[in-house]
Amino acid sequence: MGNNKLTHLKELEAEAIYVLREVAAQFERPVLLFSGGKDSIVLVHLSLKAFYPARIPFPLLHIDTGHNFPETLEFRDRLAETVNARLLVGSVQESIDKGRAVEEKGINASRNVLQTVTLLDAIEQNKFDAAIGGARRDEEKARAKERFFSHRDEFGQWDPKNQRPELWYMFNGKKRMGEHFRVFPISNWTEMDVWQYILAENIDLPSIYFTHERDVFYRDGVWLAAAPFMEMKPSEKIEFRRVRCRTVGDISCTGLTLSFADSVEDIIQEIAATRVTERGGRYDDKRSEAAMEDRKKEGYF
Amino acid sequence: MEQTFSSKAYLDMELLRFTTAGSVDDGKSTLIGRLLYDSKSIFEDQLDAVKRASIQKGSEHLNLALFTDGLRAEREQGITIDVAYRYFATPLRKFIIADTPGHIQYTRNMVTGASTANAAIVLIDARNGVIEQTHRHAFLASLLGIPHIIVCINKMDLMEYRQDIYQSILDEFQLFANQVFPEQDMRFIPISALHGDNVVKPSVNMPWYSGGTLLHHLETIPISQDHDLVHPRFPVQYVIRPESDEFHDYRGYAGRVAGGFFHPGDKVMVLPSRIETEITSVDTLTGPLTEAHPPMSVTLTLKDDVDLSRGDMIVGVDDIPAESCDISAMICWMNPKPMQLHGRYALKNTTRDVKCLIQDIDYVLNISTLEQITGATVVKMNDIARVQLRTTKPLFCDPYTTNRITGSIILIDEASNETVAAGMIV
Numbered sequence: 001m002g003n004n005k006l007t008h009l010k011e012l013e014a015e016a017i018y019v020l021r022e023v024a025a026q027f028e029r030p031v032l033l034f035s036g037g038k039d040s041i042v043l044v045h046l047s048l049k050a051f052y053p054a055r056i057p058f059p060l061l062h063i064d065t066g067h068n069f070p071e072t073l074e075f076r077d078r079l080a081e082t083v084n085a086r087l088l089v090g091s092v093q094e095s096i097d098k099g100r101a102v103e104e105k106g107i108n109a110s111r112n113v114l115q116t117v118t119l120l121d122a123i124e125q126n127k128f129d130a131a132i133g134g135a136r137r138d139e140e141k142a143r144a145k146e147r148f149f150s151h152r153d154e155f156g157q158w159d160p161k162n163q164r165p166e167l168w169y170m171f172n173g174k175k176r177m178g179e180h181f182r183v184f185p186i187s188n189w190t191e192m193d194v195w196q197y198i199l200a201e202n203i204d205l206p207s208i209y210f211t212h213e214r215d216v217f218y219r220d221g222v223w224l225a226a227a228p229f230m231e232m233k234p235s236e237k238i239e240f241r242r243v244r245c246r247t248v249g250d251i252s253c254t255g256l257t258l259s260f261a262d263s264v265e266d267i268i269q270e271i272a273a274t275r276v277t278e279r280g281g282r283y284d285d286k287r288s289e290a291a292m293e294d295r296k297k298e299g300y301f
Numbered sequence: 302m303e304q305t306f307s308s309k310a311y312l313d314m315e316l317l318r319f320t321t322a323g324s325v326d327d328g329k330s331t332l333i334g335r336l337l338y339d340s341k342s343i344f345e346d347q348l349d350a351v352k353r354a355s356i357q358k359g360s361e362h363l364n365l366a367l368f369t370d371g372l373r374a375e376r377e378q379g380i381t382i383d384v385a386y387r388y389f390a391t392p393l394r395k396f397i398i399a400d401t402p403g404h405i406q407y408t409r410n411m412v413t414g415a416s417t418a419n420a421a422i423v424l425i426d427a428r429n430g431v432i433e434q435t436h437r438h439a440f441l442a443s444l445l446g447i448p449h450i451i452v453c454i455n456k457m458d459l460m461e462y463r464q465d466i467y468q469s470i471l472d473e474f475q476l477f478a479n480q481v482f483p484e485q486d487m488r489f490i491p492i493s494a495l496h497g498d499n500v501v502k503p504s505v506n507m508p509w510y511s512g513g514t515l516l517h518h519l520e521t522i523p524i525s526q527d528h529d530l531v532h533p534r535f536p537v538q539y540v541i542r543p544e545s546d547e548f549h550d551y552r553g554y555a556g557r558v559a560g561g562f563f564h565p566g567d568k569v570m571v572l573p574s575r576i577e578t579e580i581t582s583v584d585t586l587t588g589p590l591t592e593a594h595p596p597m598s599v600t601l602t603l604k605d606d607v608d609l610s611r612g613d614m615i616v617g618v619d620d621i622p623a624e625s626c627d628i629s630a631m632i633c634w635m636n637p638k639p640m641q642l643h644g645r646y647a648l649k650n651t652t653r654d655v656k657c658l659i660q661d662i663d664y665v666l667n668i669s670t671l672e673q674i675t676g677a678t679v680v681k682m683n684d685i686a687r688v689q690l691r692t693t694k695p696l697f698c699d700p701y702t703t704n705r706i707t708g709s710i711i712l713i714d715e716a717s718n719e720t721v722a723a724g725m726i727v
């Protein structure tokens with residue numbers, strides 16, 4: 001009998017691949033939600049592994065707020081081409097122009113919440129029945145109870161009190177017309193697991209994850225990137241600093257870290273020493289303690 | 302930076318999944334908070350939030366239970382209502398905690414959390430000793446085939462850390478365990494979750510105990526034997542057909558190994574056709590492997606062109622599972638709408654989807670007294686029952702005690718699409 005030890009990362013990888021294959025087997029029109037962030041990049045990598053030597057059997061969908069770092073968009077297009085995947089883009093600007101979504105006003109305005117409208121519209125228009133996301137249970141309290149297969153009603157809503165029990169590894173993807181699932185293959189990964197995996201697998205990332213110089217300003221304990229659409233208070237002033245993104249999302253809510261880390265190894269050392277959670281630097285979660293839970297119920301990622 | 306973090310060590314860690322069971326107020330949330338806090342798995346912003354909330358609620362000290370506080374509904378009701386997953390790591394292992402509420406009607410949560418666990422922590426309040434709920438929790442953990450049970454006798458500080466108290470609780474529990482699950486691996490630890498005795502740090506208050514802290518046990522319990530390594534089982538999950546020029550005739554069977562070992566050249570049988578063939582390769586993106594074992598996800602190719610699809614199974618040629626439409630199972634009912642005798646449900650077993658009829662309810666179990674109640678025509682939410690099922694197509698299955706993957710089933714109500722039961726094949 002051979003040695004049957006598997007390291008925890010290998011076991012998490014096997015679990016994620018299993019979940020991705022379940023999606024391909026149980027659903028007719030799955031889609032992978034691609035945010036441009038490291039978690040969704042890891043998902044693409046895992047998808048390659050799950051279906052090798054065939055192509056990834058679902059398209060990538062990016063919900064573009066129109067307020068993205070240009071580096072993210074370039075990276076997105078390049079990745080889709082390299083892995084030979086179909087890329088779809090849902091535009092928040094279009095949702096606003098069509099009157100489907102109303103732009104927030106004021107100092108903390110963000111298009112992050114509006115993504116929900118564009119996402120649900122894209123799901124409905126394309127008749128997607130499963131949307132694969134890179135959310136992890138360690139990210140945030142409300143996510144700790146999320147299932148691998150998370151059922152959404154016909155309005156895209158999540159009902160945390162009425163989730164299907166998830167037993168062993170048998171996922172129940174049965175649904176009625178118009179309903180869909182969100183699927184989270186890396187539910188059990190922590191931020192450190194993701195970074196270690198990126199290191200071990202030598203996965204390419206957008207440059208903004210690494211240290212670079214940029215115009216920034218400080219608000220409520222978080223560094224934010226200065227951009228034409230970012231309204232600033234009179235007391236806030238632009239500074240030129242060495243920073244990197246700890247998560248990558250819409251510019252208006254991506255908190256930056258002052259950092260000199262310019263390799264994955266450096267980032268890992270930095271994270272090991274940091275005592276603040278990844279989402280601690282996300283401006284949108286700070287609005288209220290239960291912010292995430294509310295957005296999730298409405299159909300957010 | 303204070304110390305250099307070792308990525309090499311990180312890549313060498315094993316994964317342990319455990320679940321916690323205890324009655325309300327036994328100190329489960331405090332214990333998990335203590336494990337996270339003392340193992341330095343709490344981030345500063347989380348700590349600040351809990352400090353603020355502790356002061357707001359008028360606690361004298363840091364309320365460790367708040368670290369595992371989940372959804373808003375629960376915060377408002379002050380109870381935990383669903384399984385929540387927590388993560389922490391030490392240099393030796395990464396841990397996934399399935400935090401399950403202890404309230405009596407939530408048997409279903411405990412079963413959910415227990416289904417994938419390597420170990421269960423059963424909490425006992427030292428002031429109350431072994432109570433009905435303790436039997437319930439230990440029995441469920443054992444029924445769900447959790448290989449290791451750690452009984453923590455908590456709140457020892459309130460009993461002056463007395464050895465005789467601990468010993469009498471241990472004796473009483475042993476008596477019950479010897480009758481019900483004599484084979485079960487069990488360990489006992491006297492702790493104070495509130496003060497931290499024997500959780501991460503050894504207790505100075507209980508010099509009479511030398512059995513190791515809870516964390517020590519979690520870090521050292523042997524887990525590599527928890528899988529079925531004897532019976533080769535490979536449920537086909539998805540068929541990979543690239544239909545590209547390069548892989549024109551490629552046909553691979555993707556899946557996760559559920560039991561035993563698979564190597565290129567192994568003689569195998571495919572079910573249900575019972576055709577014998579041979580494994581050609583064990584494929585992955587990074588190249589072929591010489592061996593696959595649980596719980597690896599791989600793709601197998603076979604020598605002969607056999608017709609295999611999702612729900613079929615590749616097994617060892619001399620070691621095939623039972624193939625039957627008549628299934629006996631212990632089930633835990635999980636839905637407010639009771640199970641009906643002669644009811645019809647969809648059934649999942651590994652990657653196989655069939656339908657089934659409830660032919661017989663042998664008995665409903667009172668899991669506090671273990672009394673078998675016969676003659677039932679319904680099985681209610683949180684009941685455990687032994688039933689006879691008749692499936693529309695045969696299952697390829699092993700007893701749950703042999704293999705937790707091929708031996709487990711779920712039932713789905715086809716009207717609501719809800720998962721209504723978890724079952725263990727006997």
Ligand SMILES: Nc1nc2c(ncn2[C@@H]2O[C@H](COP(=O)(O)OP(=O)(O)O)[C@@H](O)[C@H]2O)c(=O)[nH]1
Nearest residue numbers: 325326327328329330331366455456493494495
């Ligand atoms: N004295 C003492 N109190 C404890 C201990 N563990 C928990 N408690 C208290 O018991 C109460 C219930 O604990 P909690 O963790 O919320 O219990 P749960 O309902 O099992 O999650 C709280 O007031 C805790 O502070 C302990 O070891 N010693």
